[in-house]
Amino acid sequence: xxxxxxxxxxxxxxxxxxxxxxxxxxxxxxxxxxxxxxxxxxxxxx
Amino acid sequence: xxxxxxxxxxxxxxxxxxxxxxxxxxxxxxxxxxxxxxxxxxxxxxxxxxxxxxxxxxxxxxxxxxxxxxxxxxxxxxxxxxxxxxxxxxxxxxxxxxxxxxxxxxxxxxxxxxxxxxxxxxxxxxxxxxxxxxxxxxxxxxxxxxxxxxxxxxxxxxxxxxxxxxxxxxxxxxxxxxxxxxxxxxxxxxxxxxxxxxxxxxxxxxxxxxxxxxxxxxxxxxxxxxxxxxxxxxxxxxxxxxxxxxxxxxxxxxxxxxxxxxxxxxxxxxxxxxxxxxxxxxxxxxxxxxxxxxxxxxxxxxxxxxxxxxxxxxxxxxxxxxxxxxxxxxxxxxxxxxxxxxxxxxxxxxxxxxxxxxxxxxxxxxxxxxxxxxxxxxxxxxxxxxxxxxxxxxx
Numbered sequence: 388x389x390x391x392x393x394x395x396x397x398x399x400x401x402x403x404x405x406x407x408x409x410x411x412x413x414x415x416x417x418x419x420x421x422x423x424x425x426x427x428x429x430x431x432x433x
Numbered sequence: 434x435x436x437x438x439x440x441x442x443x444x445x446x447x448x449x450x451x452x453x454x455x456x457x458x459x460x461x462x463x464x465x466x467x468x469x470x471x472x473x474x475x476x477x478x479x480x481x482x483x484x485x486x487x488x489x490x491x492x493x494x495x496x497x498x499x500x501x502x503x504x505x506x507x508x509x510x511x512x513x514x515x516x517x518x519x520x521x522x523x524x525x526x527x528x529x530x531x532x533x534x535x536x537x538x539x540x541x542x543x544x545x546x547x548x549x550x551x552x553x554x555x556x557x558x559x560x561x562x563x564x565x566x567x568x569x570x571x572x573x574x575x576x577x578x579x580x581x582x583x584x585x586x587x588x589x590x591x592x593x594x595x596x597x598x599x600x601x602x603x604x605x606x607x608x609x610x611x612x613x614x615x616x617x618x619x620x621x622x623x624x625x626x627x628x629x630x631x632x633x634x635x636x637x638x639x640x641x642x643x644x645x646x647x648x649x650x651x652x653x654x655x656x657x658x659x660x661x662x663x664x665x666x667x668x669x670x671x672x673x674x675x676x677x678x679x680x681x682x683x684x685x686x687x688x689x690x691x692x693x694x695x696x697x698x699x700x701x702x703x704x705x706x707x708x709x710x711x712x713x714x715x716x717x718x719x720x721x722x723x724x725x726x727x728x729x730x731x732x733x734x735x736x737x738x739x740x741x742x743x744x745x746x747x748x749x750x751x752x753x754x755x756x757x758x759x760x761x762x763x764x765x766x767x768x769x770x771x772x773x774x775x776x777x778x779x780x781x782x783x784x785x786x787x788x789x790x791x792x793x794x795x796x797x798x799x800x801x802x803x804x805x806x807x808x809x810x811x812x813x814x815x816x817x818x819x820x821x822x823x824x825x826x827x828x
Contacts, residue, residue, distance in 0.1 A: 411537050412742040415544025415776075419746045422548070422768040423753065429764055432771040433478070 462531070469532025473786065476516055477778040480508045505774065506635065506668035506781045513785020520786070533787035535780050536604065539664040540739035542776030543682060546667075547746030548769040550679050551754070554828060555747050558680060561654070561822035562687040565815075569658050570691060572814050573599035577807040584799045589615040592699055593623040594800060598807045601689045602627040602662030608692055608735050612699040621789075626804050628788050631665035639673035647819075649673075650826035653680025654819035659811050663689065664780050671777065676828055686740050693735035697728050 421427045484505045491500040520526035577595035586594070596609035603624045610620040638659060642652035652673050657680065660666045666685040670678030750769075753762055 407534075407537050408540065408738045411540030412544060412739045415541040415739065415742045416745065418541070418772050419545055419548055419742075419749075419769055422765050422772065423749065425765060427768045427772070429767045429771055432768060432775070433481070 462528075465525070465528040466531040468525075469529030469786075472516060472520070472529065473532055473779055473782055476512045476782045476786075477509070477775065479512060480505055480778050480782065483508045504672045505778055506671050509778050509781035510632065510635065510668065510785050513782040514788065515785070516782070517786050517788055526786070530787060533783040535664050535783040535787060538776050538780035538783060539667060540737075540742075542667065542773050542780060543663070543686070544739055544742035544746055545769050545773035545776060546678075546682055547743035548750040548766060549675075549773070550682070550743075550747050550750075552744075552747045552751035554679060555683060555744065558650075558683045558823075558826065559687070561826070562657075562684045565654060565658055565684060565818045565822050566687045566691055568818055569811070569815055570599045570688065570695065573807055573811045574695070576810045577803060580806055581800070581803045584803060586799055586803065587619075588703075589613045590619050590623070590800065592703070593619055594626075594803055594807070596695060596699065597623050597627050597661055598804065598811065600661075600692050600695060601685065602631065602660075602665070604663065604689070604737070605661075605692055605695070608696045609699055612696045613703045622800065625789060626800060627661050628665075628784065629790070630804055630808055631660055631662045632784070632788075634660045635665050635669045635672060638669050639677070642673060642677070648824070648826075649676035649828070650680050650823040651819045653677035653682075654684050654823040654826075655816055657681035657684025658688070658815040658819060659808075664784055667777055668781050668784070679828075680823065680826070682743075686737075686743055689737045690740050692737065693732040696735045697731050700731065701728070 418427070484503075487503070488497070488501045491497045517526060520529065574595045577598050578591050581591040581594055592613045593606050593609050593615050597603065597606040599605075606620055606623040606627065609615070638656050639652070642655060647655065653670060653676065656669045656673060656677060657666050660669055663685050666681050667678070670681035673681075746769075750766065753765075
């Protein structure tokens with residue numbers, strides 16, 4: 388069976404989820420860096 | 434949730450093939466997603482209000498002590514389920530599902546959690562964590578595979594259940610589904626089972642750990658090794674306390690890191706043993722061997738990248754702790770911790786919001802029996818390993 392004949396193959400998620408993994412990592416590190424250099428202080432966070 | 438979020442929304446679509454409502458236009462879809470995001474944020478804000486307000490209002494009353502002991506994950510999950518019920522009744526929950534991204538929020542939270550875990554703790558816990566992960570994954574995977582085979586379940590569903598139970602829940606099931614070419618319905622069903630079993634564990638395991646008088650490290654190792662999905666591990670760790678949360682996160686992150694190896698082994702097994710025809714058709718691949726370039730590429734592809742962020746944040750925070758005066762470092766770490774609590778709250782609210790029970794009804798009782806039996810095995814073996822490997826651990 389070729390790839391195009393597989394209608395319900397869950398690889399559709401995989402592509403997005405891998406990108407999301409990197410996005411979460413980068414967002415986490417950007418927020419962490421912003422805290423460590425003093426851009427975000429506890430008073431700014433509700 | 435990469436896994437959970439995408440799967441969560443797909444869990445919905447997969448259970449309603451040929452849904453009657455037409456697909457929304459891209460603009461409408463963005464609108465629904467933004468509306469969903471506003472709801473997630475509003476519920477998370479409400480969690481922070483309740484966490485502060487309820488103990489203050491009940492102080493000195495009969496329920497004051499109980500209210501004081503309720504941690505923010507409890508409010509977050511409860512409000513998530515409440516929001517789920519309201520949005521489901523009004524028929525808009527599935528349209529907003531793209532905003533309920535448990536796994537995205539949990540990974541951001543875990544990277545920030547790295548800032549509060551001294552790297553020395555990571556290094557000291559890494560040895561027992563790796564050993565526990567390898568032993569527990571092997572025992573739970575083998576038991577689940579064997580027991581599901583005994584009940585006559587399909588090999589692909591066996592692989593999904595065994596991977597989800599032994600490694601890291603929905604993310605693992607997504608990786609296994611790609612490796613064995615499972616159907617979306619099987620993935621949606623496994624994802625739902627993971628959440629059904631994980632949510633009670635968030636409250637049950639910390640309570641049992643207290644009842645058994647387990648140390649913070651053993652409690653964390655038991656929680657991290659047992660609860661399937663990373664978000665629920667973090668929630669249970671947060672309920673149990675700060676030190677159990679640190680060890681639970683390290684143990685779970687270690688299991689996450691081993692996911693790639695299991696995905697490669699599953700692909701090889703299904704290529705050679707279960708579906709040799711399908712294996713050869715995979716991307717025109719022909720025969721795949723351990724250590725060949727595509728297997729190595731798959732190892733990297735399946736490796737959870739947030740683990741790198743967690744380690745980097747821990748290393749940087751540890752170095753800063755040695756070089757900056759405490760008065761300068763403390764407010765920065767406090768800010769990182771506040772943001773971490775926000776990210777985890779968003780994730781816990783999303784657990785409740787994206788839960789979808791409909792696929793459970795369609796797959797019969799056998800997978801539920803498999804999941805329940807394997808959970809008991811996981812609990813017992815996990816407790817033994819946590820006691821053996823983390824009993825003498827100090828912070």
